[in-house]
Amino acid sequence: MAEPYKNLAWDDFRLIRAIAEAKGLPAAAQQLGVNHSTVFRRLRQIEAALGTALFERHRVGYAPTAAGEEMVALAARLEEDITAFTRKVSGREPSPAGELRVTTNDSLLVHLLTPLFALFLEQCPEMRLDIVLSNQPLNLSKRDADVAIRATDSPPETLVGRRVASIGWALYGRAADFPEPGDLGMAALYQRRWVSLSEDLATMKVVRRVRENVAPERVAYRTNSVLGLGEAVEAGLGIGHLPCFIADVRPSLVRLAAPDPDLAADLWLLTHPDLRHAPRVRVFLDFMAAEIGRRRRLIEGVVHPGGD
Template sequence: MNNATHPPGLSWDDYRFILAVGRAGSLNGAAKRLAVSHPTVFRRINAIERALGARLFERAREGYAPTPTGEEVIAVAAEIEARIGATERRLAGLDARPTGKVRLTTVEPLLQGLLVPLLAKFRRDHPGIVLEVVTDNALHDLGRREADLALRPGSKPPPDSLIGRRVARLAAAVYRPRSLRLPRGAGADDLAGMDWLIPDGSLGDIAMAHWLRRKQYDRGAVLRANSLLALRDAAVEGMGLTMLPCYLGDAERQLVRVGPPQPAAASDLWLLSHPDLRRTERVRVFADALREGFAALQSRLDGASVPGQSG
């Protein structure tokens, strides 16, 4: 450990609560990280401070700010967490059997639109492996074993601390409700003044959101959402135009594609894992199955024409 002192009498569970509050800066944020209630975090932090006889956090309207003592304890907690995570990854890496549990984190549109058939096939081929799938726009920390694999769209390569493989290219296009008629000859570049359904700020970094801003179609937004599935469903109900990955838009018969896929709105699909898990057999075989599955789906992901869908 570093030069920070180890406060006596604290369990790892105590450190978890201190670390969560320190990282989130609030009780609500810590409660979400720990999957407990706000009052539980409040009582736990107060009890820890009473046991230590020291204040770890200053309470303010803006949140919880660590005191100098709190900063020292948070540093110790982070180091303990890192050591526990490294030990777990090393132990997991020793397991050469294709059995056990594999935890995957991804975004919900991929799960609903593509992944479930791949997961079903994998289970048939590897009945000894139990799958856990978490859908969230937030990127779970693979270093802390919040997940074994992450499947994420994005335009940037993964950080050096992770192993990343590009498994697919996701085309995207503009879609209109089948009931909405556009002027004859109108294409994706001629849609100013229309009602638009667009990603909100939490999805502002995705390629589709950048494309919409460049076209200034965001000025016509009548709905913003943090879910591509919500945007698709709103378009089906006739609320306006939207941009979707082609695998989502083409599968919905009440939507019609407006023009071809837009290259600038496409994104790569990355499969990420931690280097310590690369020799774990159950993780390796699942990663291989995902890569093979998405390779077989690439024509659909490219936005190949679907009968009745081109507009």
């Protein structure tokens, strides 16, 4: 009789990885594009087939067991291998060609995406990228863009895609002003001069955090650009929250507090359902997911030069 674990499929590994990343079933279901009950049922089937628990349920969500962590790590390796195989085999088929219109924001473009776009064009020389900078969602249904790369906790229900990382945010100041940053508590830091994103970005969690804890007269500078916010902190205009992937690579900046999970934002690769199987879209999304995955620890604030 066949052993039950031999029935495990690639989708099972994707499911376990999604639960670990989302720390819960509803968010994992949303990421995978299925309903909550399907994720719950399949998790129980996988655990029964393996004869071991893959997650422990805590108040803050699902935490992988040792076996679960191994399966998540294997899923990551499998995804990389599958992507590499797809690229190799695609060389035997007509290469994707044509223009792809991609929308994202300025901070992601400058500090993360441009080198990845260059690598993509090296591998797909028949492709052309048209990058549209916007901090507001474009209408992919009307073909304002083919692909959106966005930091959001609530991607539009009309789009499909994948969550590729969680963007970590931490509090930073100019290194010259904080020779011993670990000696200051938040009570003292709230009394310093601050920079913040503008109130027209009030839906962002970092804006609410500053509004709730920093006196208005201590916010010396506001901007509606995350890119500009990093420049302001580096210029010594005040301390402020920044994405870790922007600030941690700047020697002139120093962390004043650890990354705050409550400020994190999910990074999504999104497209319209009608475009998801188009070769040029599929190849681009697979490539970007793999490359962003390799930089995930930096994006999430786990890798900290001079720290971790």
